[in-house]
Amino acid sequence: MTPARRLPLAAAIAVAFLLAGCATPAARAAPPVTFIDVVERDWHTDVCIRTVDADAQLLRVTVGYEGSNYLCFGFGDRHYLMSGERGPMTLLSALLPGEGVLLLTILRDTPAAAFGKDNVVRLDVDAAGIQRLRAFLNRSVQTNASGAPVSLGDGPYTGGLYFGATARYAGFYTCNTWTADALREAGIPILGPVLFAEGIMRQIRDVTETAP
Template identity: 55%
Template sequence: MVAAACAPLPPAPSGMPAVPVAASIDVVARDWHTDVCLRSEDADAEVRRLASGFDDVRYLCFGFGDRSYVVRRKHDVVTMLLALVPGRGVVLLSALRAPPAAAFGAGNVVSLAVSQAGLEGLRAYLRNAVQRDGENGPVHLGDGPYEGGAYLPATAAYSLLYTCNTWTADALRHAGLPLAPVAVFADDIMMQVRRIAAEQAGAGLTPRRLPDGQ
């Protein structure tokens, strides 16, 4: 895997939803990896079904990785080199009972406002990101690295040109957020989403979320 690095980025276009804010999503930095999260109330039935088996879930976080490296936890040199060529991908689902800021640290989480169209775009992206079984249910590859996590087979292939952070950038674009074309490293993603969040705040837009506990 490649360590997170900060690359120069072109100015981001407007990050303001074109129509009134419908929901909040969170972008999480985990060292060189990024996730995108939404409240379970904002997920549709198909997206919530991905977290079947987890009780009292309030937030769903999704990330992407190389299946051999992540699921099998093979971190030898050969596996790391194979991760640089196209191979099977995996979606890491984190089903949270607490807000992402409480789970990952407030400094590692950025909240963004999205429109209804953006929310529906993100839902569609997540629905299509996971392979299904014959009954259209999610296929579980195993438990995640900590409680409340699960590995799901991804429809996308992992490679040097399509990494966990490229996948997150695609998810955010489907949510109607204007990420620049260069989005390879975690720092690339977080630099852009912080800029978008600042622009939204300057326009008086705040991420819409229910009070915690509801």
């Protein structure tokens, strides 16, 4: 698993300068056809979809890992996650705009079994929502001149793979901001801006508690 690290004090200070704003959540009137899982890993969040809900374009990131049941996507700072450096300067540099990375976790078991059921929230998604989420995930994967996903090698644990991300990481666009964008595409009502995992998890737990 990715080592858990709390954001430095400088990140908390930076939040104080964030301009207030809210995103209008998409209404979900259609019946659900599938579900997604949101995983909390201390300060970080992942979005997991069933492999059967991925399209051919998205499945290109799973070559060599056939037989999976879930694909979990997380966004982060490329230098921080891939360098292995965890000093204060590396943490502070993550507040500045820099290249992003996607960490794909390929699972045969459920996200709840892999990460602990208390760390996972399952959300129903309708047909339009899963289609928009697929499109968002495909847009998030950086591709080369021939259109192939930009692979950056193995992740920090078995079943983990790094890919280049089209989004850039910064103090005001974190892994959790990216997760919030993904959930909005899926039709989940997430108000923003969101920087921390708690802001994601609190809102989606409210969604599951108020669902009919």
